Amino acid sequence: MTAKRDTSRDGFRNKLETLALTKFKPIWDFIQSHPGLAKKVNKTLINNAIYKIPTRPYPFSTMSPYTSWESLNDRTYSGLHLPPVDWQPLTDKNYIGINLTPADKFEKNLPPVEDLAVLYSKTGETKYSPKSTLIFPYFVQWFTDSFLRTDRQNHRRNSSNHQIDLCNVYGLNSKITHLLRSHQGGKLKSQMINGEEYPPFYYDENGQPKAEFTGIPLVLTDKDHPKSYDFPLEKKRTLFAMGVELERANVQIGYVMLNILALREHNRVCNLLAKNYPNWDDERLFQTARNIVMAEFLKIVLEDYINHITPYHFQFFTDPLAFTNEKWYRTNWMSVEFTLVYRWHSMLPDTLIYDGQKIPMPDSMWNNDMIINKGLGAIFEESCSQPAAQLSFFNTPDFLLPTEIASIRLGREAKLRSYNDYRELCKYPRVTDFDQISSDEKVQKELKRLYGHVDNIELYVGLYAEDLRPNSALPPLVGRLIGIDAFSQAMTNPLLAENVFNPETFSPVGWEEIQNTKTLSQVVHRNIPQTNKTYRVSFYREDGRPV
């Protein structure tokens, strides 16, 4: 990659914003050390991120190219930030002032989906992230999978609860929740192996599903991978019963590590509550522990995780009551765009280090023995001691290439507008040439060959074609779209609402636990056998934290 990107279409205000947020460290340090001022800046920056585009409710969903009562209410269809390509306006030709690329200039000129694999396929060595450890993509997959749940049979639909609700831990619906609970002391069912706590196994010793878990689906039926749940007995043996489909819940060690962690934290909190509130029944213990654990993980998302993503000096913090009056505080609705900006397939390397040995990444799928044999603390540490791959073109491992292609197909089935239309929506000037997107001449050349004109580039391709911002884990348009949907749908969590986010809801003891939780590392260290060992648990590579 040679540094030759034409920055003339980055937008003056955008450049100024980045400059202000990434330079002047002494000023940011000053702000951060004055709590009242920091609160104001925290609020201003988060609002600034969200108000980049119009707020919910959206007039359009993937249901139809016009607005109907059903399209305004049926959230099994996904939200859209821009009208779909087949929208035929009755009044203004533009939309909220944006001159959208007409369908006959965009949709008709798209290259065949299969031809686009070349943009993702590796041509040389894996590029590694200078900033992030492997736990970063692990964490992202785990927590976004709980609310970005595209229907694999019909890409326009979803099975999301539209909340960051840790459904992978607590169950996608109340029937599954019921199956996962021990109904004693508020706890989730669990088992002890080698002195550590794990979810129960889904299958019995003969590879038959246990009757107690009837109701947990095996798989989100997938037209591309209809057989992905047909595991050999050896793999079946250690698959855990968790809150979502068996196949998904056990998909990769990263996902399972975080689920195990949340389960342990839940049961730990139950013990704590039972000790302090001896009169509480199982139901109250369960419900209150669940509230506490959800709030803890929301804090980790809003602090540990978000601050890793941004290249800013300012460190965001959880101050949800600051947003009670905001116009963006509306009913959540996960959008197609949000699912696309969270597809960081290229961050998974082809191989990972396990027990000091390089092994193929696919070996870490549906393979819980890797965790059980090593123990949770040690495998967290090992995951945090090796880099993630870099989010970029020509860097996706082979086994995920079909997923990249499926993502492009999803964008087309959802009739998404062009990359340039989304740039304009998000207050980036439309690009006029390929060298304004990427500094990588190979990216420029391939995009030109495939699309001919920048107006033809589709959103999913354009998003990841962009150069990463310096010190950031993400390219600019991905970062901006994530900021909008993530902040505006995390802060609206009802647990963070006025008159709810208080010690009365969580109990004074639980409130204290929430206050004392800011990082993933803290939760890991609460939930491993007491050996006095401190494990390295961080999204940052040892040399990757900005100075």
Add this chain to the structure above:
Amino acid sequence: MTAKRDTSRDGFRNKLETLALTKFKPIWDFIQSHPGLAKKVNKTLINNAIYKIPTRPYPFSTMSPYTSWESLNDRTYSGLHLPPVDWQPLTDKNYIGINLTPADKFEKNLPPVEDLAVLYSKTGETKYSPKSTLIFPYFVQWFTDSFLRTDRQNHRRNSSNHQIDLCNVYGLNSKITHLLRSHQGGKLKSQMINGEEYPPFYYDENGQPKAEFTGIPLVLTDKDHPKSYDFPLEKKRTLFAMGVELERANVQIGYVMLNILALREHNRVCNLLAKNYPNWDDERLFQTARNIVMAEFLKIVLEDYINHITPYHFQFFTDPLAFTNEKWYRTNWMSVEFTLVYRWHSMLPDTLIYDGQKIPMPDSMWNNDMIINKGLGAIFEESCSQPAAQLSFFNTPDFLLPTEIASIRLGREAKLRSYNDYRELCKYPRVTDFDQISSDEKVQKELKRLYGHVDNIELYVGLYAEDLRPNSALPPLVGRLIGIDAFSQAMTNPLLAENVFNPETFSPVGWEEIQNTKTLSQVVHRNIPQTNKTYRVSFYREDGRPV
């Protein structure tokens, strides 16, 4: 009734507000005649009505006496404006500053439910409303029944969509919607009788349900009236297939008149759209007509109906985009309190005038022949030419006494706080004596006999024990609670949202229809055979409109 109410606990600010809004007519006329000023006042008054109490999301529902993830999300349990009686606070003893009457002082002292029938039972002649015609309670029942849908088996639950969605016309869910559509030209199924349009009959000539309507339930199962749907063949013959349970949809002629009207308006709008947008298919015609008719009826609710309720000089108007930034603009959640303030059973007289003859009110139930034989225009006029009864104690017709008792039972099952607690929530000083509630000595005496102390009065009883405000259809606390829930849950209708409430959504032709709709009378006159006759259609009695 003698005018001897002690007004010392009405509250200074409340008195001032009432004074300002009901006197100084020249000032209000001046405001109303200056559109910019009127818009500001409209917004201020509506916000003032809503901000009387904390806004959604509520920390409590009828699910449990503490806050859980399920209680925050499962809207099949009804909302609560105050914590339930069995709430046991962990932190502050009071709630948002209110010193709630403790359960052992309130719940334990309630009189047996059956003893309370005496408060509703007539002791003499029916009292009539000086202000409202019979169409007023008819309209109220019809439009509130679509979103206040208490489960009759479990009073803490509901089957509401939590929107004013005209589900009685369009179907409670998409399966029922499908059954009601003709799937041609966007229209709802209908039939012509005597040259007028009606919904189709649910039963065939032999009294068997038509196969095409399988999926429309017969009845909301009711433990108190389990057999209420077992109609004789003579009644079955003219029961219409509509959007909700057969029993409910045909319950009384007022309900059916309004449903017929909405159906005709829908099919009329379809014709208009088809003429202007000849390329539209059935689906688009249906969906757009539905949007238009819903917006028209929202306008009638927000203008014709609300302005009839209030005793104010200022006439509210529909300006939904004024509220885009309000803190109360949150996901709807119908509350138990809202269902109770809309139980105006005493407004139905024992008898009604039909074809000039006095007939018992129960004869108008499940009796659609009354409408078919007379025609829609004439029966609207006759309903608007006779008074409603007055909303007050000792004025409920015998056949509705069980419903009053069931309402009190509902309040107890939902563990509602006391009348005085709700007064304090709504910024009315707590009453300290019975003569502060009602000027009627008989009301004072009976309340004292039954409850002993004003702190023991339960919400449902206290609400309707209060004197009506002069010129108002409603007593003060009822009016205040309705203002809160009605405004804050009507204005949040997604059709009225920014970027949705515009000609693009409704089509330019539909937008024009919405602009031209302000009164029920207009819609009636668009949908009756062209005879050049103008019928009297008004919520006001001829001599009841304030000067």
